[in-house]
Amino acid sequence: MKQVRVQLILLFSFLLGFAGPHVAAKDPLPSWHDGKTKDDIQEFVSSVTNPTGPHYLQPEQRIAVFDNDGTLLTEKPQYMQVAFCYARIREMVKHDPELAQTQPYKAIAEDDQAFLETASSRDLFNATLVANGGTTSQAYNEMVQKWLKTDTHPNSGKLHTDLIYQPMVELLIFLRANGFKTYICTGSDVDFVRNFSQTAYGVPPEQIIGSSMDYELKETPEGPVIHRKTTLNYFNNKNNKPLNIQRIIGRRPVFAAGNSDGDLAMLQFADHGTGPSFKLLVRHDDANREYAYDKGAEKAHAMAKEKNWHVVSMEKDFKRIYPHSPNRQKPGSSE
Amino acid sequence: MKQVRVQLILLFSFLLGFAGPHVAAKDPLPSWHDGKTKDDIQEFVSSVTNPTGPHYLQPEQRIAVFDNDGTLLTEKPQYMQVAFCYARIREMVKHDPELAQTQPYKAIAEDDQAFLETASSRDLFNATLVANGGTTSQAYNEMVQKWLKTDTHPNSGKLHTDLIYQPMVELLIFLRANGFKTYICTGSDVDFVRNFSQTAYGVPPEQIIGSSMDYELKETPEGPVIHRKTTLNYFNNKNNKPLNIQRIIGRRPVFAAGNSDGDLAMLQFADHGTGPSFKLLVRHDDANREYAYDKGAEKAHAMAKEKNWHVVSMEKDFKRIYPHSPNRQKPGSSE
Numbered sequence: 104m105k106q107v108r109v110q111l112i113l114l115f116s117f118l119l120g121f122a123g124p125h126v127a128a129k130d131p132l133p134s135w136h137d138g139k140t141k142d143d144i145q146e147f148v149s150s151v152t153n154p155t156g157p158h159y160l161q162p163e164q165r166i167a168v169f170d171n172d173g174t175l176l177t178e179k180p181q182y183m184q185v186a187f188c189y190a191r192i193r194e195m196v197k198h199d200p201e202l203a204q205t206q207p208y209k210a211i212a213e214d215d216q217a218f219l220e221t222a223s224s225r226d227l228f229n230a231t232l233v234a235n236g237g238t239t240s241q242a243y244n245e246m247v248q249k250w251l252k253t254d255t256h257p258n259s260g261k262l263h264t265d266l267i268y269q270p271m272v273e274l275l276i277f278l279r280a281n282g283f284k285t286y287i288c289t290g291s292d293v294d295f296v297r298n299f300s301q302t303a304y305g306v307p308p309e310q311i312i313g314s315s316m317d318y319e320l321k322e323t324p325e326g327p328v329i330h331r332k333t334t335l336n337y338f339n340n341k342n343n344k345p346l347n348i349q350r351i352i353g354r355r356p357v358f359a360a361g362n363s364d365g366d367l368a369m370l371q372f373a374d375h376g377t378g379p380s381f382k383l384l385v386r387h388d389d390a391n392r393e394y395a396y397d398k399g400a401e402k403a404h405a406m407a408k409e410k411n412w413h414v415v416s417m418e419k420d421f422k423r424i425y426p427h428s429p430n431r432q433k434p435g436s437s438e
Numbered sequence: 439m440k441q442v443r444v445q446l447i448l449l450f451s452f453l454l455g456f457a458g459p460h461v462a463a464k465d466p467l468p469s470w471h472d473g474k475t476k477d478d479i480q481e482f483v484s485s486v487t488n489p490t491g492p493h494y495l496q497p498e499q500r501i502a503v504f505d506n507d508g509t510l511l512t513e514k515p516q517y518m519q520v521a522f523c524y525a526r527i528r529e530m531v532k533h534d535p536e537l538a539q540t541q542p543y544k545a546i547a548e549d550d551q552a553f554l555e556t557a558s559s560r561d562l563f564n565a566t567l568v569a570n571g572g573t574t575s576q577a578y579n580e581m582v583q584k585w586l587k588t589d590t591h592p593n594s595g596k597l598h599t600d601l602i603y604q605p606m607v608e609l610l611i612f613l614r615a616n617g618f619k620t621y622i623c624t625g626s627d628v629d630f631v632r633n634f635s636q637t638a639y640g641v642p643p644e645q646i647i648g649s650s651m652d653y654e655l656k657e658t659p660e661g662p663v664i665h666r667k668t669t670l671n672y673f674n675n676k677n678n679k680p681l682n683i684q685r686i687i688g689r690r691p692v693f694a695a696g697n698s699d700g701d702l703a704m705l706q707f708a709d710h711g712t713g714p715s716f717k718l719l720v721r722h723d724d725a726n727r728e729y730a731y732d733k734g735a736e737k738a739h740a741m742a743k744e745k746n747w748h749v750v751s752m753e754k755d756f757k758r759i760y761p762h763s764p765n766r767q768k769p770g771s772s773e
Contacts, residue, residue: 163642166644240684284644293688294684297688307498308687308688308689309619309686309687309688309689311688315685318685320677320680320681320703325710325711325712326706326707326709326710326711327680327703327706327707327710328710329680329684336685342654342655345655345662346653346655346664349575349629349653349664350628350650350653351644351686352644353629353643353644354643354644368655368662371662372655372661374661375660375661375662377660
């Protein structure tokens, strides 16, 4: 009889173990300072998952979209995608003497800042397209994987994927634990981000929406393979973000997070109508621990103020910035 | 003690109930005749889900793509998408006297077969684009929903969504029960198919890959809405199917099903390399219960023969065609 009781207890403990996060009172957002932003996130999730409440959303309606650069990881001094393309250009010129003498490749390879600062942004953009294409899809993935394991962020010396924001990763996990499907909607190349989205954020390849290159199908003895051309198929930024969300997801998101004017249309798209939705704008205001800038986010901040969206202060809301960085006390603030 | 035993038995029964389809020996494909095709499907699924076997695929690799028209439902005498567009043209001309006198709208509205048979296919296609756009996304969905509930297939008098192939629906369910993520990859408009994919096939909106119209974002007092233009953004057919699969899923499918040359590139894409994959081509060879035709599928059948893909005979492999139709004995065959 005693043994049966023990077995029963073990069995029930086992069952309870599968009952999920509601059982444990553990903080799901330990890298966020206590305060209004953290409270409001939890209150929102609680209200849309309460089946008897007025704001309940069916699981299939729980679509969350996150910008990548500057929202989930550091985007300074340059976008990760650009860092990759410049690294590839440095490799390309080694094997192509003609390219080595062609601008802006020469300046990129030599890190000629004087030239780069005055170069046309279109020329630089086109150079990144050349570096981002011209291979099979598989060869591209192999290059990106190798680069991710070796290239480091110039200011910190860390691998690029070490510079993800721990509080935002916790937010993604928290949303998924509550039945949300989390997507990344990025201006970077969709195939580029797919190379680290699962390990860095737990977001699988088919939940990345991004810019894309023109592709063509090429025959090989093993069958057809995808070849990446050096021209852009879709630039997933500004208005193109909600348009691509409609094409690929086919539903309006109820949670959207961004950090710049490039994300404004996506945030507005989530803000439509009278149903529950959460709009989060990350503000880069922590020069000590990350970077401080509002450039390129002026319109988004004006709209956030007008519409009462949630602005996340990296300085005041983030207990830590990166997975490897230490926690810090909440700074004294007049808020 | 007796009570405890009863509780234990109840508890274990409960646990076993969650152990899934392996417990019950129920036929997962009851509308398929016994035979090689059915055996091979089950053998394939069994081998790629056996974690100790040589062909095991991780759940995230189990991507299955299905064409829609002619693969999951009847596409004769015309594609469902075209039937919808023609129905809308009949409505449009009622409120637009000028359009009512313009070809090919006039001929479509009047069902003038003599004109339609000689009209240029480009003119007819452009007319369907006009009928398929020019509204907000929401208004489009409402139109499609209304049409789905009222319009009937000309030959059978059934609703269009009654003409789905029951054996293929069972195949989708069987694959999902074994950890596959099932996608529809269709030449029809992605938003059109989203209006019935969940109820007809259990496939959610975000797992539909299709053709798409140009969109634009329009401001309204409630926020930005998607407006459908009358021009085509992407024609999801032939080579564009695998290219779009790469863009949207970012993985190579391991199961692909189609019925025409429009699906050939998608089937070849799944056939790449040395890993396990299943390629299924539906043959329309049942003039009594559906339609019999190979037109537009000649290349796909030639390749299926060369590559030893699975060709499904609707006459011999399907015990029933539609959910509402009766089972039929397997016809005598020389196979």
